[in-house]
Amino acid sequence: MRLDAGLVFLSDSRTNAGVDQVGTFRKLNVFEQPGERMMVMMTAGNLSISQSIRQLVAEHVGADGVSVWNAANMYEAARIVGEAVRTVHARDAKALAEFGIEFNVGILFGGQVKGERCRLFQIYSAGNFIESQNENTYFQIGEAKYGKPILDRVVTPATSLDEAAKCALISMDSTLRSNVSVGLPLDLLVYENDTLAVTRFATIDERNQYFQMIRSSWGQQLKHVFEGLADPVWNAAADATSNVLSSAKLGSAPVRLAPPGQAPSSGQAGAPLQTLAQQFGAGQP
Amino acid sequence: MRLDAGLVFLSDSRTNAGVDQVGTFRKLNVFEQPGERMMVMMTAGNLSISQSIRQLVAEHVGADGVSVWNAANMYEAARIVGEAVRTVHARDAKALAEFGIEFNVGILFGGQVKGERCRLFQIYSAGNFIESQNENTYFQIGEAKYGKPILDRVVTPATSLDEAAKCALISMDSTLRSNVSVGLPLDLLVYENDTLAVTRFATIDERNQYFQMIRSSWGQQLKHVFEGLADPVWNAAADATSNVLSSAKLGSAPVRLAPPGQAPSSGQAGAPLQTLAQQFGAGQP
Incomplete structure (x- = not known):
């Protein structure tokens, strides 16, 4: 998440290649030169691809001499991560495809280079990337759907770092409960604008x-x-205005199917709907 | 959902085949012979497949003379739905595959036949099916993930029908907010054990x-x-016990990557973590 006050990163550590190959690998990586630059890369998808990309990002020096360690800004650094993705694709994708394995990786990359504001990017398998804007405060990769509703309801750029961390943990808790492919421990990194170093980090297990x-x-x-x-x-009743789910006035009817040989339903056939007002649990205004 | 007190069905009505072909089609269908049997079929996936299956289920009479209209129990009726899926597959799957379209359909089928309890089935594209048990009170098809956490937290077999309907609506609200492929109006059908007819049904639009x-x-x-x-x-502090996310005692550190030519990080390198207890928003026990 990218907020006015800084950045919040949260990652789980479950990897699986089928239910009998489940492991714990950390997916949150830090590239840091205290006082100069602080970058975080989180990965989802195929673990061998992710780890190769991580290695390359740390080592890669472009033809122009630019690396994540000296890039003038976060955009240049994200471009290097994208190049690393493409290098690994060129090297591995064909061999993986022969085994029916898709080249599948998702990357979140964010941080701050001295002299620039915090920036956050999402990088795709093709090495292209998008940047977070104020209207899109957060990115998710991996099993994103379970935890999205609470983020959508709560997080705005004005959210404080601690509130955002709390929301990220709630979101992850919902995902953990509903999907076994996500597992503890979690890596949480909270970065405050202009500190240019990792100051708040926690690995969270079930005892936290x-x-x-x-x-x-x-x-x-x-x-x-x-x-x-x-x-x-x-x-x-027709004049009720409180907690009305259905009334004769609304007159909704299900799609009813007719047995063969009978005329198709008009939608009003079948048993009559209940007509007395049944006010369960009423009394709340 | 299958509860001790009956069944709750909730369906949206959005279909899309790309963003410029979005439509409203109702996906909840009722097969009803009041006093005798009441069955509901909800579909997700390819709309042409779903509608063909619906038609066949209403008309199909097996070699043994069994149809959904005279099946002795819900299991037999679910078997007929499965047969209808296979018939449509045999007819359409090859032609669809030539256009790169997968034969993709998900079906929830539940209800009650006189003399039997309520039963709920999920039927797959291959025509096979599973039945809800007490440990699996609900099934979801389509965009299921956003709305799953609240169902997991709230619904048990002992939940009342009205509470279950409320929970289904909250779950669907979360999905509506986070995914544009789901849209209003919703069809909600609540079936109370042994009524053997549709007594509570509502089509819910934004004015409800x-x-x-x-x-x-x-x-x-x-x-x-x-x-x-x-x-x-x-x-x-080492002796703090309230809302402790990290402490020196836990000593967690991020995975730090080193620039080329430097020794790999021990995990403890980099800037020192903050050491003063910073108690934001503390005061809650």
């Missing part, structure tokens, strides 16, 4: 006290909020 | 008062809960 608190409180309070929301009112 | 309430309250209260959770404490 704060993460335990987040997991139990969030789940409990979510349930509490859930129970506090009123249940729907079915077939409400 | 209850859904509006769910959308605004849930988001607001989620934010409220979020703000109520304590921020992490970085680099806590």
